[in-house]
Amino acid sequence: MMSRVNRFSKTLREEIVDILREAIIKNKLKPGTKISEMELAEEYGISRTPVREALWQLESEGFVKIIPRKGAVVATITEEDVRNFYELRALLESYAATRTLDKMTEKDIKKLESLNKKMEKAYKAGDVKELYRAHNEFHKQLIKHCENKLLLQILENLYQRFQRFRWYLTLLKKMEGSIEQHWQIIDAIKRRDREAVAELVKENAYYGIETLIREVLKRSGDFSPPEEK
């Protein structure tokens, strides 16, 4: 019988990792949900072996919490986790952005401007998905020139790990302020004003944290945003 997982170069382990990671990010698997190896294996028509390996991989990425001999659950996120994430992101992003400010070309800046315009448009049109995408793109573009691959890698993992609730903020329609801040950042970059860029990126990184925490905690005590789509 040909199972649904049939790609060539990818191992089953990788397939399952991708599937579960997406499910968790999109909140189809809610925080705290118990994950059974056998159930998953049956669901995808494979054996427990690749499932087990996938779960450990996700544990290392911070999406799943495993207690040996007891089992795996979708990782929960506490208010403290959120605050820690925002703080770390502010530090790393502002550093990465200023670290190689000189390397920014006119073209890079144009790209930032076009992305922010895209955000404005999407915001006005109420296109949450596009807004979210452009927003991510903007921040990626901002740190693109950082040569420290280790730093970028850590940041990337953090983004992914906390994507679960960040998209929720977009939904809350609280992005006007952020777009305005982006213009200020672009302006500071043009002036090659290192201090200002650092300060503005830091400020922007914290944007929305309080709203997010308030809203999500209000919805449900345990910090789980609604499912995407």
Next chain:
Amino acid sequence: MMSRVNRFSKTLREEIVDILREAIIKNKLKPGTKISEMELAEEYGISRTPVREALWQLESEGFVKIIPRKGAVVATITEEDVRNFYELRALLESYAATRTLDKMTEKDIKKLESLNKKMEKAYKAGDVKELYRAHNEFHKQLIKHCENKLLLQILENLYQRFQRFRWYLTLLKKMEGSIEQHWQIIDAIKRRDREAVAELVKENAYYGIETLIREVLKRSGDFSPPEEK
């Protein structure tokens, strides 16, 4: 037959992870060395299953590099990796140290002083091991009060990952300058001079990087310090 792995609460997977991690850190397993699942399984008298899982865990920690369907090798460290590590460490450590400078009590400062005295003594006595231990303790004490557990966790992983060559620097007897810098840091902490602490910790984090790179690269093109002990 009772195999040598016989702890109760620990799984074989965890045992193997610990054993291999230590072997890699101590350079008993040299960077680039191929790791065979079967060989390891036979060596420890267990099956391939826990060995495989252990290898993936170590991959996520950065000690092993796995290419699917090809195998695992002990992760190599390039000069670029070293520079990235030092940079990131400087950023995170100085941030963590200043972040909660106020929380530092008299007792904490006393502890720092006693650790640094221990370093001086060990240095004069030529006790490399003790020097290395005290040095690590000092830096841990420095960031102890940082509330951002996420940051500490990332920093901890970085320490471990790059421990492989850091201990080598101790061996090179290049620590006098670092000890002196520590006294300056302590002094700045006493004055609660945030700026100075940040600057000094940053400077100290970079201490020895050039020596290290020069010496290790001289020894062998591929950045592998000698084995410990």
Next chain:
DNA sequence: AGCGTTTACATTGTATACAATATACAACTA
């Protein structure tokens, strides 16, 4: 009833067996 114990069941941890893929080497071709 409340509490601890025992026993059956479910789930995870480990071992083994088999399948798919990669590697090495020999035979062949130009």
Next chain:
DNA sequence: TAGTTGTATATTGTATACAATGTAAACGCT
């Protein structure tokens, strides 16, 4: 000889079987 193709071998990926541990319900006791 250099390069290619094919085959044998080794190694990894996956499935299945079994062992160890955790969980919960049934049972007995005070």
